[in-house]
Amino acid sequence: RGKRAFIAGVADDQGYGWAIAKSLAAAGAEILVGTWVPALGIFETSLRRGKFDSSRVLPDGSLMEIAKVYPLDAVFDNMDDVPEDIKTNKRYAGQNKWTVQEVAESVKQDFGSIDILVHSLANGPEVTKPLLETSRRGYLAALSASSYSYISLLKHFAPLMNAGGSSLSLTYIASEKIIPGYGGGMSSAKAALESDTRVLAFEAGRKYNIRVNTISAGPLRSRAAKAIGFIDDMINYSLANAPLQKDLEADDVGNAAAFLASPLAASITGSVVYVDNGLHAMGLAT
Ligand code: NAD
Numbered sequence: 001r002g003k004r005a006f007i008a009g010v011a012d013d014q015g016y017g018w019a020i021a022k023s024l025a026a027a028g029a030e031i032l033v034g035t036w037v038p039a040l041g042i043f044e045t046s047l048r049r050g051k052f053d054s055s056r057v058l059p060d061g062s063l064m065e066i067a068k069v070y071p072l073d074a075v076f077d078n079m080d081d082v083p084e085d086i087k088t089n090k091r092y093a094g095q096n097k098w099t100v101q102e103v104a105e106s107v108k109q110d111f112g113s114i115d116i117l118v119h120s121l122a123n124g125p126e127v128t129k130p131l132l133e134t135s136r137r138g139y140l141a142a143l144s145a146s147s148y149s150y151i152s153l154l155k156h157f158a159p160l161m162n163a164g165g166s167s168l169s170l171t172y173i174a175s176e177k178i179i180p181g182y183g184g185g186m187s188s189a190k191a192a193l194e195s196d197t198r199v200l201a202f203e204a205g206r207k208y209n210i211r212v213n214t215i216s217a218g219p220l221r222s223r224a225a226k227a228i229g230f231i232d233d234m235i236n237y238s239l240a241n242a243p244l245q246k247d248l249e250a251d252d253v254g255n256a257a258a259f260l261a262s263p264l265a266a267s268i269t270g271s272v273v274y275v276d277n278g279l280h281a282m283g284l285a286t
Helices: 016-026 037-048 100-111 136-160 186-208 223-228 231-241 250-261
Strands: 004-008 030-036 068-072 114-119 161-171 211-217 272-275
Touching (some): 004 016, 016 114, 030 037, 037 068, 068 100, 114 136, 114 250, 136 186, 161 186, 211 250, 250 272
Parallel strands (some): 161 211
């Protein structure tokens, strides 16, 4: 039987989530995605109208199929968490079963089990503010959307993951080195995500026999990254200073994710794997 993957955080064809979906599809996996509720309408319309067809092409010439798109807001575990203003917001009102627990239940009902869980989402409302200027609310929102969302996803999906399964998130070097401009508590959120990767590898490894890793990815001009505002500078910095002076493609991260999700990586868990042309290893800009 082929493997089945649930990828949370795909809303267009520009980000790491899409590239990971493609690499997993190319390796024969069935693809389910979770799309942020406010972005769902445009994503589904664009998919239907063929706007992503050129980026759906797999190495064998076929088009990636997405078996099902689930609405998801990973900031809420179940309906009890959802405040009135979100419930009545017109972008949410037309959708249902989009909290983490409900999506896991729907996937279980629709497909029974999964083998691969990918968390490719982050949000920090105050990301453009220095940490010193970040509000408590903004900081906690960054941690909720970017770190706890992963704990919640794993907690609710692990029971439907087949033994030997693999779970993965995306992190960024700002967790361990100073990256001015990556603010709002997003650096803290990535530090938490990496630490949680180790603890969750232990807990989920013992309890469910699944692996937990995170990819520390280099800069990519995704929608989320463009919102931070300095992505072009980061890409140029990497080109100038990384050991490998080449463009970092989203597919490089997709392929590493497919490797980590595969039996080739059967003994890799609790790891931060750098897919960044080696930039993390530099100590001095050249
Ligand atoms: P992206 O815009 O493709 O992905 C982010 C996704 O998160 C979007 O689809 C957005 O709709 C979704 N999202 C936001 N809040 C959500 C919520 N509450 N519930 C569900 N979905 C939500 O951008 P990306 O840069 O590919 O980001 C994917 C991951 O890669 C993130 O964890 C990001 O931090 C990480 N990353 C990105 C870079 C980069 O340079 N782009 C570098 C290292 C790590």
